[in-house]
Amino acid sequence: MSVPKYIYIDDENGASEISTLHGFNDSKIVEVERFPLSEFREFGSLKNAMIEQSKNKRFDGMIVDLRLDGSGEDRTEFNAASIAQEIRSVAARGEMATFPIALCSTDEKIRQTYNSDKTSHDLFDYKISKSNPNPDWHKLGTKLSSLAKGYRLLNEDKKSLQEIFGISDISKVDVRILEKAETFSAIYDYAHFIIKDFFHQTNPLINEKILAARLGIDLKNTPSQSWEKLVNTLFDKAAYVGLFSDGWKRWWADVISDTFSAISNEKLAFLKAEERVSILKKHLE
Helix, strand or coil, rough: CCCCCEECCCCCCCCHHHHHHHHHHHHCCCCCEEEECHHHCCCCHHHHHHHHHHHCCCHHHHEEECCCCCCCCCCCCCHHHHEEEEEHHHCCCCCCCCCCCEEEHHHHHHHHHHHHHHHHHHHHHHHECCCCCCCHHHHHHHHHHHHHHHHHHHHHCCHHHHHHCCCCCHHHHHHHHHHHHHHCCCHHHHHHHHHHHHHCCCCCCEEEHHHHHCCCCCCCCCCCCHHHHHHHCCCCHCCCCCCCCCCCCCCHHHHHHHHHHHHCCHHHHHHHHHHHHHHHHHHHC
């Protein structure tokens, strides 16, 4: 698959915006191109502009500044929420393919505007802070690439829950989660649920920090090569491989526990951290 392409909407053209463009493009993970707001006027409306861009397959996703009422020549009456709402509505009616939308703004603007407007939170898939002086462009690019690939997969055909969660035995997923997922009608409903709910629960999935804590491992004082060897050799079957798995590392908690029991005949929860680490060291030599 080619490198996913995002369009970037901002009313300014200053150092921060230029830095954002260069940061993403230099990573080679995603390609980001500025989208002049003047094109909204050229096509008569935001809706027409987006439909035209989508038909020509000019992009896989969008990055948009929270507020577009600054002093730049591209200033407009639109804001990120109204743009995202229009796009989601048009996609829900089947007039264009849906795609990921990332919000990009300063922490101050997010606190002032976005955090107080809870109704707009479901419109965006990811938040990018302009306030970070040293952004991790590799991490940010990986997230955006994963979002683009995931949406592209969902747009191709209606996927089963087994395909979305990346497992053959769907019974390991809490029935309440499955019941909620079965009510979704729009593609971005699945995307938002996976990213904002499913990934942030401690059951049935766990993230890297929780995985390390359950194994009794101090990540800060463990060489990355040792940690990767442990995860990739011993717990490879526990890795989540469903939707957006290449952007968010997660593991099935029950498989972690079962794997540990299989190599030690011990219950992970009943051991002290030192005992857990001793068993892992012995097993991996």
